[in-house]
Amino acid sequence: MSALLEVEGVSVTFDGFRAINDLSFSIGEAELRAIIGPNGAGKTTFMDIVTGKTRPDTGRVVFGRPEIDLLRMRESDIARAGIGRKFQRPTVFEAQTVSDNLMMALKKDRSPFAVLGHKATGDDSDRIVEIAREIGLGDQLPRLSGELSHGQKQWLEIGMLLAQDPRLLLVDEPAAGMTLGEREHTTDLLVRTAKSRAVIVVEHDMEFVRRLACPVTVLHEGSVLAEGSLDHVTADQRVIEVYLGR
Amino acid sequence: MSKSFFARNPSILIFIALLALITIAATIFSEAYGTALLPTNYVKVLGKTMSFCMIAIAMDLVWGYCGILSLGHFAFFGLGGYMIGMWLMYARTEDIVVASLANSALPATAQEIRDGIGTQIFGVVGGSEIPTVWMFADSLTIQLALVVLVPGLLALVFGWLAFRSRVTGVYLSILTQAMTLALSLYLFQNDSGLRGNNGLSGLQNLPRLTEMPQSVVSIWFLWLSALALGLAYLFAAWVVSGKFGNIIKAIRDDEARIRFLGYSVEGYKLFIFTVTAIMAAIAGAIYYPQAGIVNPAEIAPIASIYLAVWVAIGGRGRLYGAVIGATLVSFLSSWFTGGQAPDVPLGFYTIQWVDWWQVLLGLGFVLVTLFAPSGIGGIFDRFVRKDAA
Numbered sequence: 001m002s003a004l005l006e007v008e009g010v011s012v013t014f015d016g017f018r019a020i021n022d023l024s025f026s027i028g029e030a031e032l033r034a035i036i037g038p039n040g041a042g043k044t045t046f047m048d049i050v051t052g053k054t055r056p057d058t059g060r061v062v063f064g065r066p067e068i069d070l071l072r073m074r075e076s077d078i079a080r081a082g083i084g085r086k087f088q089r090p091t092v093f094e095a096q097t098v099s100d101n102l103m104m105a106l107k108k109d110r111s112p113f114a115v116l117g118h119k120a121t122g123d124d125s126d127r128i129v130e131i132a133r134e135i136g137l138g139d140q141l142p143r144l145s146g147e148l149s150h151g152q153k154q155w156l157e158i159g160m161l162l163a164q165d166p167r168l169l170l171v172d173e174p175a176a177g178m179t180l181g182e183r184e185h186t187t188d189l190l191v192r193t194a195k196s197r198a199v200i201v202v203e204h205d206m207e208f209v210r211r212l213a214c215p216v217t218v219l220h221e222g223s224v225l226a227e228g229s230l231d232h233v234t235a236d237q238r239v240i241e242v243y244l245g246r
Numbered sequence: 247m248s249k250s251f252f253a254r255n256p257s258i259l260i261f262i263a264l265l266a267l268i269t270i271a272a273t274i275f276s277e278a279y280g281t282a283l284l285p286t287n288y289v290k291v292l293g294k295t296m297s298f299c300m301i302a303i304a305m306d307l308v309w310g311y312c313g314i315l316s317l318g319h320f321a322f323f324g325l326g327g328y329m330i331g332m333w334l335m336y337a338r339t340e341d342i343v344v345a346s347l348a349n350s351a352l353p354a355t356a357q358e359i360r361d362g363i364g365t366q367i368f369g370v371v372g373g374s375e376i377p378t379v380w381m382f383a384d385s386l387t388i389q390l391a392l393v394v395l396v397p398g399l400l401a402l403v404f405g406w407l408a409f410r411s412r413v414t415g416v417y418l419s420i421l422t423q424a425m426t427l428a429l430s431l432y433l434f435q436n437d438s439g440l441r442g443n444n445g446l447s448g449l450q451n452l453p454r455l456t457e458m459p460q461s462v463v464s465i466w467f468l469w470l471s472a473l474a475l476g477l478a479y480l481f482a483a484w485v486v487s488g489k490f491g492n493i494i495k496a497i498r499d500d501e502a503r504i505r506f507l508g509y510s511v512e513g514y515k516l517f518i519f520t521v522t523a524i525m526a527a528i529a530g531a532i533y534y535p536q537a538g539i540v541n542p543a544e545i546a547p548i549a550s551i552y553l554a555v556w557v558a559i560g561g562r563g564r565l566y567g568a569v570i571g572a573t574l575v576s577f578l579s580s581w582f583t584g585g586q587a588p589d590v591p592l593g594f595y596t597i598q599w600v601d602w603w604q605v606l607l608g609l610g611f612v613l614v615t616l617f618a619p620s621g622i623g624g625i626f627d628r629f630v631r632k633d634a635a
Contacts, residue, residue, distance in 0.1 A: 051506060079508035091503045093496045100492045110509050112517045118489040164507065 002065060004029050004198045005083075005168055010049060010059030011222075019045040020056065021222035027168070032194035034209045034230075035202045037219035038242055043202045044088070046219070047170050051085050052078040064167070080110060084166035088173045088202075090153035094146030098137055098156055101145050102128045105160035128163070135159040136185060151182040158189060168198045175208045187211045206230075218242075251487065257566050258483050262476055268292070269472040278461035289464040290536050295576050296471035297533035298556070300478045302572035303565055304525035305553050307482050310562035311491065312518045313498030315415075317550040318404075318422035319526045321429050322397040324545035326527030327534030328433075329393040331446035334535060336383035337453030339366045370444050377439030393531040394524050401523030402516065409512040409519070414501065426547045433542035445541025449534050467536050474532055478525055482565050485521075494518060495563075555607065559614050560621050567623025574622070579603065 003026040012020045020042045027033050037043055048054035050061060052075040061070045063081060070078055079085075092101050106124060109115070132138045135155040140148065145156055154174060161169050174190065175183045190212065193199055203209050209216060209230055216233050218226045220242045226233045233239050252259055272292055275284040301323050308314050343362035347354035354362075364374040382388035408421055436442035452463060485491060496504040497511055505511050534540040552575075560571020581587055582603035590597040599606075618624055 053502075074510070075502075075505040076508050076510045079506050085506050087503070091500060093492075093499055093503075095495065095499060096492055103489060104492055104496060104504070104509075105507055112490070112510075112514050115493060116485070116488075116490045120489075160507070 006062050008060040010056045012056040019222055023223050027198045030196055032199045032214040034212055034214055034216045035200060035219060036209060036216060041219040042222040043219055051075060051083060082167035084161040084164045085170045086157050086161050086172055090157050092145045092153050092156050098143055098145050099128060099141040101156060102131055102159055102163050105163035107165040131159045131162050150177045171201045173203055175205055183208060255483050255487055261479055261566060265472055265476055269468060272468060273465055276465050278465050286461045286464050289468055291580055293468040293471040293536045294533055295573055296475045297529045298572040298576050299569045300475045300529035301526045302556050302568035303478050303482050304522035305557045306565060306568035308518055308522040310557060311486055312494040314515060315419045316422045317419050317547055318426045320549035320553050321426040321545050322523040322526040323530035325397045326393045326530030327540035329389055329396055330531040331449050331534055331540050332380060332383040333386050333389035334449045335446050338451050339363050341453055371436040371442050379439045393527055397527035398520055398524045401520045405516045405519040409515045423547045426550055430542045430545040443542060445539055447539040450538040471532050479565060555611050558621060561623025564623040567621050570622050
């Protein structure tokens with residue numbers, strides 16, 4: 001299986017603190033992967049590196065085929081290359097409607113001049129309605145997204161990810177603050193999405209990870225501690241130590 | 247979604263109708279074309295106010311919508327004035343010099359005319375050479391192009407450097423203010439070639455149209471100001487009403503997030519910064535022939551801060567808010583500082599509005615910031631929102 005994203009020997013230090021330590025990781029074209037790990041394990045920093053927010057001190061991060069070097073690209077270029085990210089705290093544009101939020105995310109020419117002359121086609125509107133239905137916001141399109149509930153905002157953000165039509169989705173704690181029903185819906189959505197693209201889910205909640213039924217990577221102190229099925233890694237003595245404390 | 251541009255933006259038609267009404271009414275009551283009820287001076291105040299409204303719209307675009315608190319847009323306004331002022335002053339002086347040389351025995355040579363112009367314009371700063379920056383001053387077409395090009399290029403280069411380095415927020419404001427101050431200090435120098443602190447004057451006299459009385463000139467400029475303001479409003483409304491408007495508002499609200507959606511924030515900021523600088527410059531090129539004089543003091547940072555105050559009082563992020571703020575504050579300002587407001591004798595102290603107007607304005611700004619953060623325009627929003635719901 002050819003890898004879509006390959007991270008090799010990456011290290012990053014903040015003020016003497018080693019947030020990521022010789023980390024290597026890879027994920028295939030259509031794969032679902034969960035990343036777990038205690039606080040400070042480097043999960044968010046890992047996402048920051050892949051999306052261009054943080055530059056590592058050493059290492060290699062390449063994407064796609066032919067390979068492109070993500071370490072030489074700006075955030076917006078990386079996003080356009082096909083990597084979408086959902087943040088831990090839902091960050092949608094609250095002063096704008098659900099429909100406007102999705103329209104901004106929709107895969108289109110993103111240069112200022114193209115956007116200035118932008119006119120939504122029927123296809124665009126159809127696509128937005130389709131996404132909105134998929135994320136359970138079909139009847140909320142004209143609403144200001146600031147008025148949505150926490151769970152709905154999480155979904156809107158996932159919807160914005162889908163609208164970007166990325167090849168790799170980085171999803172940070174998608175289930176945080178969701179009710180049980182909402183969680184199930186989110187799991188379905190992620191599993192379905194991973195049929196056609198790569199999805200990396202960072203999550204604390206073991207129950208949620210179990211429901212995803214996918215390979216798990218455990219991070220600890222900035223590097224990979226264990227990898228495999230959830231049952232496999234939770235049986236690992238080192239993982240138990242890390243999670244249950246010294 | 248299928249509604250027309252105007253149906254989605256009802257404020258445009260109201261604004262254009264009001265603007266036309268005011269302009270036509272002023273013409274009907276003018277000294278030149280009507281009943282002479284409205285003194286020429288007031289026509290000029292009206293025209294100048296319209297130019298202020300235009301730069302306020304530019305400021306609202308860049309600050310209210312895109313979140314860049316620029317303290318440099320009045321510098322672009324002033325530069326626009328300088329660019330058109332150079333032609334006005336050169337061509338008008340040429341008229342005078344040619345007329346005075348016409349009485350001499352021999353026909354004047356081109357060199358004599360040039361020397362005459364040089365002495366006339368630059369005698370005040372102790373020179374008679376025409377500086378290089380004036381090389382195109384005899385061409386209206388080129389100077390008109392420079393109205394757009396000089397401030398536009400300055401904004402483009404400055405913006406590119408600042409945005410590329412991701413300077414944001416208050417740091418960017420300080421940087422723009424430094425640019426404004428540097429430009430103003432440069433122009434204050436006598437050897438800047440733009441007459442130092444004297445600035446360019448006599449701009450109200452149009453070359454080759456010396457016979458035309460100011461009452462007529464003022465009406466023509468009023469119409470020009472109204473036309474430019476109307477177009478600027480339309481343009482700004484078009485820019486902010488579509489997807490582009492959503493993107494710049496998103497940049498204002500969460501710059502990092504929109505970057506992860508794949509938008510080049512720097513490109514958008516540079517676009518808005520440059521386009522609004524050009525709008526400001528055009529407004530300045532229309533304003534200064536009505537004001538008659540442009541000097542470096544006009545460009546000083548305080549002017550750009552006032553501009554931000556207008557927009558804040560009127561209401562950021564709504565175009566009519568900018569217009570309301572600019573109109574209200576500049577009318578009040580000319581009323582209070584024009585000597586029309588009666589002084590208030592308190593026995594032990596007399597409140598003279600010329601001095602106290604600034605305090606009043608500052609107080610107004612503080613009150614609006616505290617109690618009506620969305621400005622005067624925010625009041626209208628309440629009605630509009632109710633209708634839409």
